Amino acid sequence: MNAAELKGLLAAWAALMNEKKEWLIELDSVVGDSDLGLTMSDGFAAAAEAVSASDVTDVGKLAYQAGKAMATAVPSTMGTLMASGLMNAGKQLKGQEEAADADFFEAWYDGVQNRGKAQPGEKTFLDGMLPAVQALKAGKTPEETAEIAWSAFEGTKGMLAKHGRMAIRGEASRELLDPGAAVAALLMKGYAEYRGKQ
Amino acid sequence: MKKIINTPERFIPEMLEGIYAAHPDDLMCVNGDLHCLVTKHKQAGKVGIATGGGSGHLPLFLGYVGKGMLDGCSIGDVFQSPSAEQMLAVTKEIDQGAGVLYIYGNYNGDIFNFDMAAEMADMEEDIRVESVVAGEDVASAAPSAEGEPNKRRGVAGIFFVYKCAGAAAAEGRDLDQVKAAAEKACANVRTMGVALSSCTVPRVGHPSFEIGEDEMEIGMGIHGEPGIRRGKLKTADEMTDEMLEPILSDIPYKAGDEVAVLINGLGATPLEEQYVMFRRVKQILDGKGISIWHTYVGEFATSMEMAGASISLLRLDDELKGWLAAPVDTPFFKQFQL
Numbered sequence: 001m002n003a004a005e006l007k008g009l010l011a012a013w014a015a016l017m018n019e020k021k022e023w024l025i026e027l028d029s030v031v032g033d034s035d036l037g038l039t040m041s042d043g044f045a046a047a048a049e050a051v052s053a054s055d056v057t058d059v060g061k062l063a064y065q066a067g068k069a070m071a072t073a074v075p076s077t078m079g080t081l082m083a084s085g086l087m088n089a090g091k092q093l094k095g096q097e098e099a100a101d102a103d104f105f106e107a108w109y110d111g112v113q114n115r116g117k118a119q120p121g122e123k124t125f126l127d128g129m130l131p132a133v134q135a136l137k138a139g140k141t142p143e144e145t146a147e148i149a150w151s152a153f154e155g156t157k158g159m160l161a162k163h164g165r166m167a168i169r170g171e172a173s174r175e176l177l178d179p180g181a182a183v184a185a186l187l188m189k190g191y192a193e194y195r196g197k198q
Numbered sequence: 199m200k201k202i203i204n205t206p207e208r209f210i211p212e213m214l215e216g217i218y219a220a221h222p223d224d225l226m227c228v229n230g231d232l233h234c235l236v237t238k239h240k241q242a243g244k245v246g247i248a249t250g251g252g253s254g255h256l257p258l259f260l261g262y263v264g265k266g267m268l269d270g271c272s273i274g275d276v277f278q279s280p281s282a283e284q285m286l287a288v289t290k291e292i293d294q295g296a297g298v299l300y301i302y303g304n305y306n307g308d309i310f311n312f313d314m315a316a317e318m319a320d321m322e323e324d325i326r327v328e329s330v331v332a333g334e335d336v337a338s339a340a341p342s343a344e345g346e347p348n349k350r351r352g353v354a355g356i357f358f359v360y361k362c363a364g365a366a367a368a369e370g371r372d373l374d375q376v377k378a379a380a381e382k383a384c385a386n387v388r389t390m391g392v393a394l395s396s397c398t399v400p401r402v403g404h405p406s407f408e409i410g411e412d413e414m415e416i417g418m419g420i421h422g423e424p425g426i427r428r429g430k431l432k433t434a435d436e437m438t439d440e441m442l443e444p445i446l447s448d449i450p451y452k453a454g455d456e457v458a459v460l461i462n463g464l465g466a467t468p469l470e471e472q473y474v475m476f477r478r479v480k481q482i483l484d485g486k487g488i489s490i491w492h493t494y495v496g497e498f499a500t501s502m503e504m505a506g507a508s509i510s511l512l513r514l515d516d517e518l519k520g521w522l523a524a525p526v527d528t529p530f531f532k533q534f535q536l
Contacts, residue, residue: 068283071282071283071311072281072283075274075278075279075280075282076278076279076307077279077306077307080310084314115310115314116310163306
């Protein structure tokens, strides 16, 4: 992944989050304050916009700038978590003009995990993202990875929520799909579509 | 929705314009961003104290920026965290070389953003930042086990944390000592609330939750988070009994202890009712041999037009009494030396 590709990816995610806005609002409204769709579409739009005209070739610096723009645009819980992922990818990849996709997403995962302090299996974004990172590291294609992330999102039904408003539901939370994991599935879907078009 | 507003979208910027216009000698904003508020009364070399959080709780949070309390506050939209970038702007403005302490309530959005701001302050500005997260609502979670994160929400009791840390900083103590003062206040304060009616977030336009004319919810949070029990409205004395019991059993109290009491109106409950509540608090504490060293009654942390109140108790020792007694002068809260 180089700087031009990261810009292209961010634009693709912005378009996809905008397209899936109502679906995310719907998912989030079951327990949340239903602002997830707006947060993600506004956040990725701000991130893509912030770097679209940049001539920075350092993938890390570009990711950090995009993350900071997202953090400023959408300081909600999920907005800050996604921004933390991008900013950590920025820190880890700083100095590289060509980074491995798996390293980029692994750093994103680590950034979210460090900020949110959740563990895998607690029905969060991490449960959609971790299997995808593992798949990329094992050499799976973007398309296979996106399918794995989508199944992982569907697999959050049955998990017991430990964080956020959903955790207040206790055992009843098992019935629900996790909106954070849905964002992870969308990220990988957007990534696979972008790579597929190249 | 029945409110004195122009448009829901302009509610917070217009509120802030009003606050700066009313207190031009005391408050100013940073870099032209109304959401980054700092005091005009800098005390050279002092540890800076910053807070922040969503709007809708005045005088929390920005109301405690001034002499003897806080130096800066970042302000979010109604019930929404401000951004890390805004927190960083406040941090840079109030740092005087002695470092900055963040004190804020235990909510994920605020924690994530303040943590991010602290990292930016360290990485980008070389400013040392420490954080104390206030979470003293006994209704919101069980006490945390040793080594476990505190899951309780931060509510009106944060006033005492600001007060003690602010006094310690004004005395010229260093960052570690000011942080320790804040932590000591946190360790000794407990709060419990009751809600009688909902608030309405302007951009949402309808009440945040439904509650019957004849109902109350014990333990509800200041954003309408679920409490312990929803039930028929009781008398003031019965309500107060039910609220005070968990506070008194959460940390060990014994006869002869001294406390400060904070009765806090949530926005739509008149002072008259708050004093009826305080009357009962005094009776109960008298019965247990706990003496009240100082009492605050009024609006300290509201939830817009929510009806209801909270009770906070701060268990005191000589050090805490000294900090509580120190004078304060902010646009929203003033106190002579006690």
